[in-house]
Every structure is written in C-alpha cells, then in structure tokens.
Amino acid sequence: MPQNVEDLLRALAPQVLGVLVRRYASFDEAEDAVQEALLAAALQWPKDGVPDNPRGWLVTVAARRLVDQVRSEAARRRREDTLALATPQSALLAHPADERPESDRDDSLALLFLCCHPDLSPSSRIALTLRAVGGLTTAQIAAAFLVPEATMAQRISRAKQTIKGAALALPEGADRAERLGAVRHVLYLVFNEGYTASAGADLTAPELSAEAIRLTRLLHRLVPDDCETAGLLALMLLTDARRPARTGPLGELVPLAEQDRGLWDGALIAEGVELISRTLPRGQVGPYQVQAAVAAVHDEATDADATDWPQILALYELLERFGPNPMVTLNRAVAVAMVHGPAAGLDLLATLEGDKRMARHHRLLATRAHLLELRGETGPAAEAYREAARRTTSAPERRHLTERARRLEGGEPAGP
Template sequence: MEDLLRELAPRVLAAVTRRFGRFDLAEDAVQEALLAAVTGWPKDGVPPNPAAWLTTVAVRRMTDMLRSEQARRRREQLDATRSLPGDLLGGEPTTTADQDDTLVILFLCCHPEIQPASQVPLTLRAVGGLTTAEIARALLLPEATVGQRISRAKQRISQSGARFRMPAGEERRQRLDVVMQVLYLIFNEGYTASSGTTLQRVELAAEAIRLTRMLHEKLPSEPEVGGLLALMLLTHARRHARTGPTGELIPLAEQDRARWDRELTAEGIHLLEEVLPKRRPGPYQLQAAIAAVHAEAERFEDTDWAQIVALYDVLVRMSADPMVRLNSAVAVAMQHGPAAGLALLDGLAKDPKLAGHHRLAAVRAHLLEQSGAIEPAREAYLAAAKLTTSSPEQRYLHARATRLTPPAAHEEPAS
C-alpha cells in the first residue's frame, strides 16, 4: 500500500493543482487524503479505483479550505467561485487523476524562486509522496525544520505566480538542469549519508532512482537525463559491497565485486550505450561512463585508469564542480603515482568549496600513505575524521590512522 500511495501521490496532486491552480493548498489537501488512506484502507480495504478515491477526498478537502478562505476574503471568494466547476459546490467531484502530470509537479518543485535547500524536501513530499516525518528522517533534519522549508517553498511558488504548466524552450532547459541537480543531490545523500550512524540510506537513493526513471520516461530524447539515470544505476549497483557485517565502510579497492548488482550494472551500461551516440555529452553522461569503466573491471587491479583519466580530462573542462577535480586527482594518482595526485591537491586546497572538506583531507591521507609519508598520512586521516559528521566514515578514518601509528616504544629494564 505504501508503494501504491507513493506512486499515486504526484498524480493526484497534479490533478488537484490543475483544477484549482493553488499548489500550496492542493499539497496540504493531498497529504490529508493520503493520511485518510493510510488510516482507512487497512480496515476498509483498498478501493477499486485508488486514484479516484484519493482525488475525491483531496478535492473535498480543497473545497473546504477554499470556502474557509472565501469566508474571510470576499474578493478571493468571487475569484475562486468563478474557477470552481458546479459539481465541487454540491455533488460529487468529477476530477480524476487519469492525466499524469507528475512531471509538471516535479518541475514546479524545482522552480528557480525556491531555495535549493527547500527544493529537495518539497520534491520528496510532492513527487515522492513522503511525509514530513519521513523526509526529516531521510535527510537527518529536525521535523520542524523540514516542515518550515516545505512551507516556505510553497509560499514562494504562490508568490511567484508560477503557472501549472510544463515549461517550454529555454525555460525548460534551465529548469531541467535544476531538476536533475535536485535528483542527484537526493541520490548522493542516500548513497553516502552526510551524517548519522549509517553509511547509506538505501531508501532515499532508491527514491531518487524512481523519480529519475519517471523523468527519463517522459523525456527520452534528453541524453543527460539518460546519463543521470545510468550514473545512479551503476553507482547504486555497488551498495551491497560498500559496507561490512557491522556497517563498516569498505573502500572501492577492497569491495567484493561479486556482490555488485549485475542487473543494475547491465541496465546502466545499456542506457549509456543509448545516449552517448547522440553526441551531446554532458557531465552526467561522462560520470556514468567513468562508473561503467569501473564496472567492467573484474578486479580493482584491472581498472583502466588511462581511460578514466581521459574521461576526467573532458569532465573537468565541462564542469565547475570541485569534487570532480578531486576525483580526477585520485585517478591521476592511480595512473601516474601518488606524487602526481598530491601535486593536484595543492591547487585544490585553495578552493573555498573544498577547503575544510573531509574528502580532501582523506584523499591527501591516502596518497601520502601510498607515497610512504606515514606520519603526515596519519595526521591527515585524523584531520579528515574530525571534519566528517558520518560515524562510519569517522570509524574508517580512525582505523586507517591507527594502523599507521607506530607501536609504543618499550621502556628499558631498570639496571
């Protein structure tokens, strides 16, 4: 039932928003309809047409909210009454959720007027069908904070006068970039949680993949959407091998590749083979291509680092993301030795977006260890551990530092 409600939520929200033109109120109405389903369906059974049931409940609640608002402001009452069909003022609503406008809702949640910090929770709520409490747990934020961000985002949509329509032309191109960025942020938070006691939040990564699949189905001619989906699939395929029995982090070089999901890997590579021939390469396609090179190596030692470095060379010229340059430095170190990678890190340390980031310190520690600089490597591992708020990463970094700590010198016996 949970999967069904999550699938239907954006369709119902789109139907109600299209009918009333008020996304802020429609979203509240749909949430109440979902709550009614959660409490009523286990007892009464799932109705024959779940989408129509949810839409009917949401429309009735929406009508109640509009009437309450109309009672306070006569002008809005006249405007709303003109826009409401007669059936909503008396009999059964005729609105259905047969028309799937999920993609319109997704683009609306990523409206440029909404702050990036609010786009993710609003997308998870409106398109993912998650409750505020579920989003708070997924993002490891207080429920009140998530609620405030969603509320502010809905207010911004209302204040901006955004119309419920699919953007076209250049506007859609710009908005699509934001949509993909939001989906990738959701995936990354699920793949490697920025804080907390677990390395991965698989349900969050899976939700990002579900939404990206939906986007790809609606926009199959956009190669970057296919590239983003391929990247997620190829990366998510490693999830079972990334942690040990007690949840400890297992780095890529030590993972048991037999535990990688072969079906997801094959699907990701197939997608990549579809989009790359279109000769419209973008950052997501290139990152997916790098992930595919890793996937095609049966062992870490078999990795084609020359090909990965060549792909990163193109990606660095295309993307301003400093994390891309950091990953490129790792690839260079794997092909040309740790000294070459360390030389690149010196330049990255000046980037304000990377300065103070635990990954920069962790990469430096790894390359210092490879170069034989044991004490500087140990110090860098400890510095990285202090900078991260992820418990599994802290434990891993401390373990690496401990491994490099020389045994305590034995005291000379008294003469």
C-alpha cells in the same frame, strides 16, 4: 512507525502533492495539506492498517485539509470560492478516504518541471524540488549545497511563494528545453543523497535513489533523443548497481576498492553500459555522459587492480572542461595519484584549500588522508582521517574514518 509504512508515504508524497497542485493551482497550501495528510497516515495506518488505495486516501484527506484551511482564513475567501467551484466540498466529503480518485495519473514529472519554473533562480529550483519531490529535509538540502540550514529554509520559503498559483503541466518547446537542465540536476542531487546520505544513521537512503531512477526513466521517455538525460540515467544505473556491496553485515561502509564485486547488480551494469555506449557516439557529449563513462570503467573492471586509471584520469580531465567543480577536482586528484603517484595527487588537492566550499569539507580531508596513507605517511594520514570523522554528519562515514585512523595508529594496514 513501521519502515514499510514510512517508505510508502515517502514514495506517495510527491504524487499526492502533484494531484493537489494540478487540482487547485496553489503549491504552498497544497504542500501544507499534504504534510498534514502524511502525519495523519503515519498515526493511523500502523494501528488500522494501510488502506486498499493509500494514494487515494492521502489525496482525499489532503484535499479536505486544504478546503478546511481555506475556509478558516477569511482573507482567503475568494480562493475558497474558486476551490468550491473547482471541486464541490460535497464531492470531497461524500466518498471514503481510500476510494480511488478520479485520476490515477502520476504527476511527479510535471511537479518536477513546476519546481524548475523559470521565475526561480537555479539554486532555488533545485532546493524546492529536493524538498517537494525528493522528500529531503531542509538540513539535508543545505548539506548538499554546502550552505547553512537557515539560509536554505529562507530560500525554499521564497521559492514556494514565487510559484504560488502556477499551473501544473508539462512544458512544451523552448520552455521545456529551458527547464530540462535544472530538472536533470535536481534528479542527480536526489540520487546522490540516496546513494550516500549526507546525515543520519544509515549510509544510504534507497527510496530516494529509486525515486530518482524512476523519474529519470520517465524523463528519458519524454525526451528520448536528449543525450544528457540518457547519460544521467546510465550514470544512476551504473552507480546504483554497486549498492549491495557498499555496506557490510553491520551497515558499515565498504570502500569501492574493497567491495565484493560479485554482489554488484549485473543487470543494471549491462543496462547502463548499453545505454551509455549507444548514447556517446550520437550527439554532443556532456558532463553526465562523461560521469557515466567513468562509472562504466569502474564497473567493468574485474577487480580493483584491473581498473583502467589512465582512462578514468582522461575522463576527469574532460569533465573539468565543462566548468570548475571542486568535487570533480577531488576525484581527479585520486586518479592522478593512481596514475602518477600520491605526491602528484596531494599537489592537486592543495589547490582546493582556497575554495571556501571545500577547505574544511570532510571529503577533502578524507581524500588527503587516503593519499597520505598511500605515500606511507601513517601519522598525518591518521590525523586527517580523525579530523574528517569529526566533520562528517553521516554516522557510517564517521565510523569508517575513525576505524581507518585507529588501524593506522595501531600499525595495521587500513586496506587497499
């Protein structure tokens, strides 16, 4: 399937799902119908061309699939009657599949809030949203949660059953406030998966990051006075600004210290810095605002040597006060090493070895390898790089880690 068609289908999938959930109030059946419509489009569009109104085409085809599905199940005859009353089948069949639907509104944000329904556990809310809105596979979501794929599949299935029949609408008042934190966390994970894909041949999945930024902009417009939502948007902008320099000509990973900062997106940096500078003094500081401040310090440094590591270390120390997080500790260890020396950073890393989520994680090994390299212990560093390469599911990361090990074993400096 051509990449442009694949990208279009990924972008339209949550919008189409939102339309069907709003129309029929049946999340589980709607998602199945949308998947069938996406498959039909993937087979038909490359041959026949993309229709003039691809979103309308998908909505109409998915709606037909849903009605056919309900009609074929005798046990769901009552639901068929409900659907027939909501949208007569003749109305579905009387128009071409690419005709513009009765409403062109984007329900992606409402779908986000639906997936963060209060009847779901926090982990199930996030997993379901990553699946339904972010378009991530079960394997990708499992990697983000550091759990087995089978466990995640069961969690998503239970979540879909729990919200079966729930209406699609933007919540108000206390209900909105209750779900807002979960929605932010979901968007954060979707963005991270797009910025550094957990698996596959490509380092990044730009369509996921772009969708996360789009939805976060919508969320920020919905709650403009919420400082953490503003902080999340600033974090995404400041991080995504570096994307053009993150890979080399062959798609290879380029570490932050080695990136050509002239390739960074200055407009995104300026927008992100302005947003976080305006937000921080306004209200109670939260973790997304602190992470955005860290990203701003990196982005404003003219080169790697000009990075204000003491300020970054202070920000990570502040970030850890919001609650234990092994990834935050991992990043703080690097800052400690840059300020107090690699030995101090390695001592902090050692505290993570008892964390079951991190003990054998490739990023812990890669960070240890980097600090050992800074300390001059090239043999142990190369061994740690190779072990990290064996454990990552990302092909670009594996090549990068293997190359650093090879250069150390060959007596070459592995870079800054």
